[in-house]
Amino acid sequence: MARRDVDVPTLVEAARGGSPRAVARLVSLVEDASPKLREIMVALAPHAGRAHVLGITGSPGVGKSTSTNALVRAFRAQGKRVGVLAVDPSSPFSGGALLGDRVRMQDHALDPEVYIRSMASRGHLGGLSWSTPQAIRVLDAAGCDVILVETVGVGQSEVEIVGLADTTIVLLAPGMGDGIQAAKAGILEIGDVFVVNKADRDGADATVRDIRHMISLGDRTEPGLWRPPVIKTVASADTGVDEVVEGIDKHVAWMEAHGELQRRRNKRAADEIEAIVLAQLRARMGDLRGSHGIDELAARVVAGESDPYTAADKVLGDIA
Ligand SMILES: Nc1nc2c(ncn2[C@@H]2O[C@H](COP(=O)(O)OP(=O)(O)OP(=O)(O)O)[C@@H](O)[C@H]2O)c(=O)[nH]1
Numbered sequence: 001m002a003r004r005d006v007d008v009p010t011l012v013e014a015a016r017g018g019s020p021r022a023v024a025r026l027v028s029l030v031e032d033a034s035p036k037l038r039e040i041m042v043a044l045a046p047h048a049g050r051a052h053v054l055g056i057t058g059s060p061g062v063g064k065s066t067s068t069n070a071l072v073r074a075f076r077a078q079g080k081r082v083g084v085l086a087v088d089p090s091s092p093f094s095g096g097a098l099l100g101d102r103v104r105m106q107d108h109a110l111d112p113e114v115y116i117r118s119m120a121s122r123g124h125l126g127g128l129s130w131s132t133p134q135a136i137r138v139l140d141a142a143g144c145d146v147i148l149v150e151t152v153g154v155g156q157s158e159v160e161i162v163g164l165a166d167t168t169i170v171l172l173a174p175g176m177g178d179g180i181q182a183a184k185a186g187i188l189e190i191g192d193v194f195v196v197n198k199a200d201r202d203g204a205d206a207t208v209r210d211i212r213h214m215i216s217l218g219d220r221t222e223p224g225l226w227r228p229p230v231i232k233t234v235a236s237a238d239t240g241v242d243e244v245v246e247g248i249d250k251h252v253a254w255m256e257a258h259g260e261l262q263r264r265r266n267k268r269a270a271d272e273i274e275a276i277v278l279a280q281l282r283a284r285m286g287d288l289r290g291s292h293g294i295d296e297l298a299a300r301v302v303a304g305e306s307d308p309y310t311a312a313d314k315v316l317g318d319i320a
């Protein structure tokens with residue numbers, strides 16, 4: 001299909017019907033910020049909002065992809081349709097549907113009920129791509145019951161995943177993340193479910209105790225608040241994965257009982273709107289700069305005839 005021949009309604013219909021090619025095409029259009037993006041989002045809107053979005057974050061090599069693979073297997077056993085987005089903050093390339101994570105999640109490569117996709121997060125230093133929420137919407141509208149978003153915990157991305165996910169799983173490994181380190185990294189606040197993976201290694205129990213202790217020192221112990229479970233797994237041997245699924249289910253039930261799911265989703269939508277507004281303002285600023293206003297205002301500021309705030313107010317008035 002040639003790029004300019006995209007027929008959005010047909011594509012969306014095919015994606016909803018379960019066509020992996022249509023899903024892949026839509027995610028690519030999102031990633032490439034296609035001129036069809038608006039039309040795509042309008043077409044998807046009535047069909048999105050059903051999927052449970054699960055964020056998985058943790059240090060490099062802690063076992064996120066292996067755990068994702070194991071979780072996909074568990075959800076498939078429940079008959080669920082599953083989407084996976086592996087967001088690579090270090091990659092300057094858009095992922096396509098192939099290579100890296102495809103290989104690591106090979107178990108599901110041929111399963112038509114599993115969509116796996118790598119995404120780069122270009123244009124968004126160190127963090128999650130702005131296009132990730134829109135890719136989530138594509139998978140959601142395509143009928144995924146669960147969408148797993150894997151992101152390497154570096155800098156902002158752990159925090160950003162909180163904004164994206166309904167439930168955030170923080171993965172640790174023995175010796176990699178003792179409680180104090182975790183507290184310092186600010187991950188104690190973001191996890192809804194903590195998993196100590198590589199429990200076949202020494203020190204797993206100590207790490208579990210440590211994390212539990214640090215959580216108990218925090219402000220999450222008040223009655224009515226969610227108490228994140230700390231679960232041991234050996235993802236590479238599928239051990240403990242059912243307990244993780246159970247922890248996730250309990251978290252969803254708790255959120256539903258407390259209006260938290262709606263609150264998180266509303267916040268996610270507000271963040272998305274804000275990102276789009278800011279991007280459009282920035283785009284209009286660019287236009288403005290070339291043609292009218294700013295150069296003259298700048299000269300006046302330099303000459304002391306105006307100040308930057310007054311000048312900025314003029315520009316904002318112009319843009320609005
Ligand atoms: N011993 C042991 N090894 C594991 C376990 N889970 C994963 N591994 C191994 O740890 C290595 C890294 O696993 P990945 O799943 O690729 O880790 P990741 O967090 O996705 O890594 P990045 O995406 O590169 O940050 C692989 O060699 C896995 O086989 C486990 O429970 N025990």
Ligand SMILES: [Mg+2]
Binds near residue numbers: 064065066150
């Ligand atoms: Mg990985």
